[in-house]
Amino acid sequence: MQAPLPISALLSLSFGVHIVLVNLDMAIATFIPLMEWLARKKNDDFLMERAKILMRYYASTYAIAGVFGTAFTVMLLSFYPQFIGLAGHLTWVPFGLAILMIALRFLTIVLYWYLWDRSPPQTHLAVGGLMALSGYLIPFGFRAVFAFLNVPSGLHLEPKPYLDVVEALMNPTFLPLYLKSVFGALAAGSLMMVTVYIIRYESSEGSLKGRYLELVSRFANYGFASLALMMFFGAWYSVSLITTPYKFYNIFGSLIGKPGEIDFGWLFIVKMILVLVQFIVLYQVFRPRELTETQISWAKIGGPVALATVLVGEMLNMHSQLPYFVAQPEVVNSLPEIFKQALLTTNANTLANLPELYMITTVFLIPLLAAVVALFYLLLKER
Amino acid sequence: MDPFGLIQQWFSGYPAGWERLLSMIGIEVHWFILQYVLGLSFLAVVTEAIWLRTRNDDWKRLSRTLAKAFVAVFAVGAATGTASEFGLVLLWPNLTEAAGRYIYFPLYMEIFAFLMEGIFIYMYFYAEDKVSPRTHLIIGILAFVGAWYSGAMILSVNSFMQAPVNVIAHYDPLAGPSSWAPPDVLLFVPAQIAQALDVNKLAAVGAKVISATPEQVTVTLPSGLVRVLMREAFAGKTIGESTLAAVIKPEALQSLSSVSLKTVIDAIVANTVKNAGTFMITFLSKGYLATYVHALGAALTVSAFTLLGGYALRLLKTSKDDRDRGYFLRAIKFAAAVALILIAIQGTGSGHAMGAAVAKYNPEKFAAMEATTTQITSLPGMLGMKQLVEQFMPLLAYGDPNAKLPSYDVITIDYRPPLIIHYLYYTKIGLGVLLGLIGLLAVFYAFRREEWPSWVLWIAVISPAIAQITSFLGWGVREMGRKPWAIYGIMDVQTELTINPPPAWQLMGVALYLSLILVVLVLAVYWFLWRR
Incomplete structure (x- = not known):
């Protein structure tokens, strides 16, 4: 038995948009202060201007990523209120840490953007560093919760249900999941930069062409290193999932001849193909002097493919444990009935699982998604 | 009861004092910012519309300044909103679960409002030179409508918690x-x-x-x-x-x-x-309309007084021959007129409707607000106006000279709100009147005199703080007066609380952190807007 399809689709859509934008933003927030630092060090106006343009894009889209994150949380609350209630009782520390970092993140974005050229360079760079750092600490809290959903380490039921935070952080799936996510985000962001600057390279002339090519090469280097590290931590994460057999066999079972209850091996293969394409793209543009049409074509698809990889990876991680919120059926089934009901995605809120609500959602969401596209178009449009 | 006793009654007389304190600070930090998103976005569109009609560039400049301000605060407002949302989940999970199960609809619809705000606020700011002026104005209208729509959803949930449709x-x-x-x-x-x-x-x-x-x-x-x-x-x-x-x-x-x-x-x-009605239950809450109009009015009023204060400071810091002085005078004239109109509506219109709704649907809270008790000396009593208020208030609240106020002492202890709200309420009324006088003074100098004396400008400079405190006290009375209930008549504070309350030092740490963020934001916006 599975969760109702519209609920699954809505949660996937909101989480998918959120996670792709967040991954991109996490990388960009690292690149911008880095570019500013390099520009100041080399007294490079071109690089400084690129950093500013990137910041303008970033400042205007980060809130959109946040909005979709909120949408996901509220949808989860509406469709699975018992799960959210239970999570609230247990997750003060990991979610609390994420909240503090989110507040810091938004503040540093505002400060960094508005204080550019209005504050001493060192202060501005320090704010930029804080902006980048907060981006790595937000998923630290959220990934701890995701790891808990893999293996409920630290959960104690007596004398009352509570979470031992130290035990929770020792969760075997936490560290590899967190590191894989961080380097995955950096790889996706780097590949996206490669795509953006290759388009600029193509449309520019003279010395500018060379400058854009330098950027392509720089981000290809970052992308290669990040992707390689992501592969390493991804492999570690895969191995760590042995501690949660239900999920492990749902993902890898069909590949090793022991299929799980729901086969997601095909989605894992799709992800690996997408990773392979990223490596090909990076190979094509790694140290270019001049690019051929074929290389340019590869580079243009690098960014979208990298973001698709993030999306596929997250969907794989999310769906391969359903219909359980905690990917260990034996643990879920041993819990008191009140908890068990909260941890099954089949147990959706009957007051919300209504065709009328889905119609309202469609009517409101489609024009707003079109408006998001219009926003991105206007941001990227030349004056 | 002495002042310490009043605070103790509120803090220790009901469960979860520290958790309530953190929630109060977290939500107040969010509300502090949110008022500008609701108010400045509207004022930016109004001034842009005036510019489209008059083609006087001062109006365009004012509109652009307002847009800069609300875009800056919107981002942090979104973050504090997320913090408030998670704070509710983590501290009050049973209330959150009940809200998600039974009254989720406005929260769900708020997703679209938030999306609308996010998209059009940024479009309004960044796409100005990429679309026609009329299109830009339409984008601005969509931006503030998004914010107002968002407020309408959230306030329906709050109204339900104050006076659910099925509680008598x-x-x-x-x-x-x-x-x-x-x-x-x-x-x-x-x-x-x-x-x-x-x-x-x-x-x-x-x-x-x-x-x-x-x-x-x-x-x-x-x-x-x-x-x-x-x-x-x-x-x-x-x-x-x-x-x-x-x-x-x-x-x-x-x-x-x-x-x-x-x-x-x-x-x-x-x-x-x-x-x-699954989709309608919160909108049918008693007093919802009054709540919405009064809260929106508060946001607009705070924004207008902040505009007044900001340009007053500008005038104080510029010489008489400054090239921008004409623009500053025009801006402050606009701010003064808007502030006076809004505070008048708040005091005599929506504020009255709000008070009448509380009297009718939350008699226990109303008794505490009016301090109809022998336990404390009421503020009107201290000022020698007790008899006047006792005669006047029933007529105002119930529209009948023969009506009588509910007695706090008759109410069973388990149902009594904290008495501190009496002092908060009357302080709020007093500050509201003071804002009205400041508005009158500002309008007088804006429309009847060519120059503003510096003492009037200084009064205008402090008016945003007074407006913010007034608004804060309004929410304080509403929320503290909801005790002992989380949802009036249905769920109490003990029930909504987490089974794993965090230690007090962690709660206070988070509260200080959020307060610090607010202070830095205010300084940053000030620096950004006024530094030339």
Whole structure:
């Protein structure tokens, strides 16, 4: 038995948009202060201007990523209120840490953007560093919760249900999941930069062409290193999932001849193909002097493919444990009935699982998604 | 009761003092910012519309400055909103669960409002030179409509918590204080459950059967019983362990004894929600319209006074021959006029409607606001105006000179809100009047004199702080006055609280952190807007 399809689709859509934008933003927030630092060090106006343009894009889209994150949380609350209630009782520390970092993140974005050229360079760079750092600490809290959903380490039921935070952080799936996510985000962001600057390279002339090519090469280097590290931590994460057999066999079972209850091996293969394409793209543009049409074509698809990889990876991680919120059926089934009901995605809120609500959602969401596209178009449009 | 006693009554007289304090600070930090998103976005569009009509570039400049300000605060407002949302989940998970289960619809619809705000606010700011002026104005309208729509959704949930549509307060102002009784809760019990209940035992605990159909039985239950049942349900008790067992027929109790109480309560509440209208229940809350208009008015008023204060500071810091002085004078004239109009509406229109709604639907809170008790000396009493207020207030609240105020001392202790709200309420009224006078003074100098004396400008400079404090006190009275309830008549504070309350130092650490973020934001926006 599975969760109702519209609920699954809505949660996937909101989480998918959120996670792709967040991954991109996490990388960009690292690149911008880095570019500013390099520009100041080399007294490079071109690089400084690129950093500013990137910041303008970033400042205007980060809130959109946040909005979709909120949408996901509220949808989860509406469709699975018992799960959210239970999570609230247990997750003060990991979610609390994420909240503090989110507040810091938004503040540093505002400060960094508005204080550019209005504050001493060192202060501005320090704010930029804080902006980048907060981006790595937000998923630290959220990934701890995701790891808990893999293996409920630290959960104690007596004398009352509570979470031992130290035990929770020792969760075997936490560290590899967190590191894989961080380097995955950096790889996706780097590949996206490669795509953006290759388009600029193509449309520019003279010395500018060379400058854009330098950027392509720089981000290809970052992308290669990040992707390689992501592969390493991804492999570690895969191995760590042995501690949660239900999920492990749902993902890898069909590949090793022991299929799980729901086969997601095909989605894992799709992800690996997408990773392979990223490596090909990076190979094509790694140290270019001049690019051929074929290389340019590869580079243009690098960014979208990298973001698709993030999306596929997250969907794989999310769906391969359903219909359980905690990917260990034996643990879920041993819990008191009140908890068990909260941890099954089949147990959706009957007051919300209504065709009328889905119609309202469609009517409101489609024009707003079109408006998001219009926003991105206007941001990227030349004056 | 001395001032310390009043604070102690509020803090320790109800459960979860530290958690309530953190929630208050977190939500206030969010509201502090949010008012500018609601107010400045509207004022930016108004000034842009004036520019489109007059083509005087001062209006365009003013509009652009306002847009800069609300875009800056919107980002942090979104973050503090997320912090507030997670704070509610983590500190009050049972309330959050109940909200998600029964009154999720406005929260769900707020997703689209938030999306609308996010998209169009940024489009308004960044796409100005990429679209035509008229299109830009339309984008601005969509931006502030998004913010107002968002407010309408969230405030419907808050209104439900203050006065749910199915809770009946008992106070007859013409009969006087002795007519007060605890509120009752109207419930639609599915027939399957109703069959297991013993009607005589139910009547003995104060329940009344209103009507019965083959599908359901409509009853009213005393809020005291509902409060206990909700607490037991969220504590995970079975029917056999719960108070409900006392009103169940013995033959039914045998088979139902091990059934989770939460399952039964859920079936009753879900059926009640369906009867009220799953999508409409919060919008039918008593006093919702007054709440919305008053809160939106507060946001606009705070924004207008902040504009007034900002340009007053600008005028104080520029010389008389400054090239921008004409623009500053035009801006402050606009701000003064808007501030005066808004504070007048707030005081005489929406504020009155809000007060009348509280008197009618939350008599316990109204009694505390008016301090109809021998435990404290009321502010009007201190000022020698007690008799005047006692004569005037019933007429104002109930529209009848023969009406009487509810007595705080008659209310059973379990139902009393903290008395501190009396002082907060009257301080708020006093500050509201002061804002009205400042507005009058500002309009006088803006329209009748060419130059503003510096003392008037200084008064204008402090007016945003007064407006923010007034708004904060308004929410303080509303939310502190909701105690002992989380949802009036249905769920109390103890029930909504997490089973793992964090230590006080962590709660205070988070509160300080959020406050610090607010301070840095204010300084950054000030620096950004005014540094040339």
